[in-house]
Amino acid sequence: MVRPTQLLHAQREPAPTRPAATVLLLRDGPQGVEVLMTRRSMTASFAPGAYVFPGGGIDAADAAAHAHAARRPGQSDLHLTQAIAAIRESFEELGVLLARHADGRNAGAGDISALDRKAPFAAQCQALGLTLAADRVYVMAHWVTDRDLPRRFDVPFLVARMPEGQEPVADEAEQFEPVWVRPADALQRHEAGQFFIIFPTIRTLERLQHHESVDAVLAACASEQPLWTSCPRAGLLRGKEARYMEHEMPYGELALVCPDGQILHHLDWHTDQPVPLLKNVQRLTAPNPGVMTGPGTNSYLVGDPDSGYIAIDPGPADSAHLERLWRAAGGDIRFIVCTHSHPDHSPGARPLQALCPGNPPVLGLPSAPTARAASQFTPDQVLSNQERVSVAGRGLEHTLMVIHTPGHAANHLCLVLLEDGLLFSGDHVLNGSTTVIDPPDGNMSDYLDSLDTLAAACDTHGIEFILPAHGHVLRMARQAIEGLKAHRLKRESKVMAAMRAMPGASMDDWVALAYGDVPPRMWPVAQRSLLAHVQRIQGLQGNPE
DSSP, X not given: OOOGGGOSSOOOOOOXXXXXXXXXXXXXXXXXXXXXXXXXXXXXXXXXXXXXXXXXXXXXXXXXXXXXXXXXXXXXXXXXXXXXXXXXXXXXXXXXXXXXXXXXXXXXXXXXXXXXTTSOHHHHHHHTTOEEOGGGOEEEEEEEOOTTSSSEEXXXXXXXXXXXXXXXXXXXXXXXXXXXXXXXXXXXXXXXXXXXXXXXXXXXHHHHTTOSSHHHHHHHTTTSSOSEEEOOEEEEETTEEEEEOTTSTTHHHHHHHOTTOOXXXXXXXXXXXXXXXXXXXXXXXXXXXXXXXXXXXXXXXXXXXXXXXXXXXXXXXXXXXXXXXXXXXXXXXEEEEOSOOOTTTSTTHHHHHHHOTTOOOEEEOOOXXXXXXXXXXXXXXXXXXXXXXXXXXXXXXXXXXXXXXXXXXXXXXXXXXXXXXXXXXXXTSOSSSOOOOOTTTOOHHHHHHHHHHHHXXXXXXXXXXXXXXXXXXXXXXXXXXXXXXXXXXXXXXXXXXXXXXXXXXXXXXXXXXXXXXXXXXXXXXXXXXXXXXXXXXXXXXXOOO
């Protein structure tokens, strides 16, 4: 766990969440699924003027109304309460009544006109002999309002089919202008500035637009579990707020830098200045963006002005980048560590060393005989597995522990910042892509074994975040590593299938089958990892050919 003393910003407690429920009322239109949306009052305390799905807070009466609601097998008490709240809110706001008579007839216009939107809802339905159709309301998603907002809700997004014969009529107090809209059209109108919707609504519509019918939506939501759960985070991108869900690349970095959700961290990639991630960790990205490097190679500085700094992966021999790295450390670099010898990671080590008056040693593992000519590397000191490299000052220590992780390169290593539970992963784990395994220096079996080693280290050392050599910080380190291994094994099964389907075929033939989901322009790069998979498969089968 990151030491609180190393956080960049004073922390504040996010506002507590309130339980609520929202329902997407759906119908099949001429061009596909349509959803009922309505505009919130301009004076509303939350999302004023936004187009939303009907819904609101859950109250005690909703939980007390279970006896008056139909319930399907497997529907939990919580989901039943949420469904009742959504039914009540859709009636109070839009006059839509999800209920039926004892003989199975849906509630009709006469029932709706007999109810008072401002009077206790469940009791009125009971008096009319109506049962709430909670069994026809399904959970689609679970949203928790972003930590930065002053009003926060813990809210399921539910789905239900719009009752036939009913028409929405807004209450003209909280909701206005009910409209049926295709999800794709709502998103397009929002982009054009004509239909204001907030982040959870946008993301929900993005998922909804891929379903062809209401039946398909309800079938997808039949498991009683949300299709996704999210509490978004926001940062600054090109000077504006930008929000992200857990699976999106910037999310982990925002969780590290601003765990309480304050919108303070800039996500733009630039090479002219260091980006503070913690008080004792800075990132400076080299100006070498590309297909293989993403936004560029991340160099890191670990330490503080009192302890001096450890530089990780100085990158290519770019004099301007190395000078910026040196200046960011105030000239006080005590060690230079290279995670491996590839030309976008280690060539800057010697020029950076020459800038430093103390002549800090270059640490790492020497390149193996299998390394390509551009990846030759000889450190001043060879690091041993589990060896520790540390700097300290004024009673504060920053310790990096070495983990040998061959696979991407024979001399690859990762580093754990022990005091703060951070993993500097080099190219072994990246954000947004999988690393290339390029034989003979790369080895797929070694790579997978090293992933297991890193997963175990997450448990042993409480590692929560991964700081890769390319891309933003990743969160939930162990899950990210396990997901990466699962992806590799899934790809390997595709390679095996291609080999069986076309025995004796060329790599060009196999890559088209095994990497059919990858753009063809990337196939030449993919062929390197394909070869690594083939070699591993043949080795497992005892076939050296």
